[in-house]
Amino acid sequence: MGSRTDISLKPGVQGASLSLEALRKDFGHSTAVRSINLELEPGRFLTLLGASGSGKTTTLMMIAGFVEPTSGTIHINGRDVTTLPAHKRDIGMVFQNYALFPHLTVLENVGFALKMRGVDKAETRDRSLEFLRLVGLGDFSTRYPHQLSGGQQQRVALARALVFSPSLVLMDEPLGALDRRLRLQMQEEIKRIQTDLGLTVVYVTHDQEEALTMSDDIAVMEDGRIASYSSPRQTYETPSNRFTANFIGESNFLQGRVAAHEDGATLIEIAGQTCRVAGEPTAPSNASASVFVRPERLRLVTAADGIANAMACRFVSQLYLGESIIYTVELADGQKLKIRRPNRGVGAEIGAGMPLWVGFEPQNARILLS
Template structure:
């Protein structure tokens, strides 16, 4: 199987009657990598995907696949496979006919086409389903048919628009593993659109977080989650706590942030912010600790537990630190820390390295 293609977008824009759906998107994607466009509804991720596919004409900008400018090339000449959320299967065709449709359009010899169809049906676990019709299949099986159809002609690039959105959680997790496994096995280049943060973190080599038609972050899943560069990304990806603060000192060594709501100061890395700057301390719930004598933390604040949500392997606690300040603390349910009861006073702590100071 051939390796996937490289992809480059240069200042890609799309305007609809003055409204900017995409406002200058640029990125480079190496062959064989998995990129997820992540963002809320209306952020421009699907419009970007449709322009790459050739289903929407850019207002300006360029699209290069393997160095070839395909900005104005018709969709069927771009050598791109597409998987949609609603599968887009032909109900009057059998499974084998659906998968073989792209080969028929490319006038591939019948014997070769039949072999390729069977190969890819086996690859997605549907080797015995070729003669069935799509209405006889479950949602997960239909999605496998759509995936086989997108791959059967060995496209250089595969685009997926929220392909797992209609499946239940168990099937979604299973299909995530299967898609990622096929991508790695075949060396595919994949651009994947979703608003599901967990899906993006699980499957991607890189994540482009979109907001208002722009890419506001382009990084690995670990970097996107652990060290987001701005407040939007920090708030959109995963659970977050934001504590308003003011930078007190930004010296070369340790530095301090003052929390006006509590009139206390804490240690924080404020080196990239000028003294006197309003900012926010960003910290994930799992990085906070409900402290006891065996788990001292550099920063500790007094609070009261106001709520608990049981999550199975862990629990999420709400802790009020002041009249206008509440944080969430997530911790395992077994073998960690002292018992916590709603209504009890407690101490919440964290290490400076577990928090990031972001511009307010």
């Protein structure tokens, strides 16, 4: 056997911890990543989510060892790897373009990393077949990449990234080239494998739905910084700032003025109506503030009785989406809101000229001062 065959004898992939300390990357006079600090526990699935140019891919490439940081440190399992070359970091990498060798079979592609690490042929074959079965391609070992669909090629790339039992797996927009059906299927597959094996994954995407579906933690990136770091539910339902609230999903921002604080809530004057919002942010009376509410958390009714924070409004338009309908309404002061209602096929349709009120439960809104 080769001198490093122990890597192929591990029963599973052991997730690593990851620590980034004051990580920064400058390209000439331009700064791509600005002093990022991050702690990731073993076995967690972290998504770096952001628009193009936010710094997410540059951060991933520094973790991988393909880009040298301008300053700061990278620790994997407590070991400083900041200056280590990529091939010595024990990292698996999955790219958007798959990066498969066209002249090698599926089995040879998966086993390439083991071959480079000195694992003998029999062990390489057994281990490669094991991981092909793991990704559902056990019967495709003799095929070549051009004989596979896009989804199948991505599965091969995933098996190749896992076969040598890396301590950390990095994925750079791996599903971007797939159609929606295949993308959803691969999301489920990647999450299943990550959970079953206890992998630590750092995943880069600009797709909000993908991040919410797959992640344990989401780092929303803006202009080379982490704007927020929290669970998918917290990121969506209780964002820490306006940028995150606006970037993730659809949002309404009701402009108002702080009237008072009482009983653990804040009273906000919006369009001539006093609305109650749960929580007491540090905002003085008469200060301007935005009340953040998701479209699906707003209620649109034809009678104000029994609805919290009811505000009179008028119908503007509707967008029929099949499973739901998005209504746009206008408040007395001209502010426009979007309300998403599930299409249950019951009740009268809402239209122009009808008396309407829009409202929300105090716990379903959040005051954002920035």
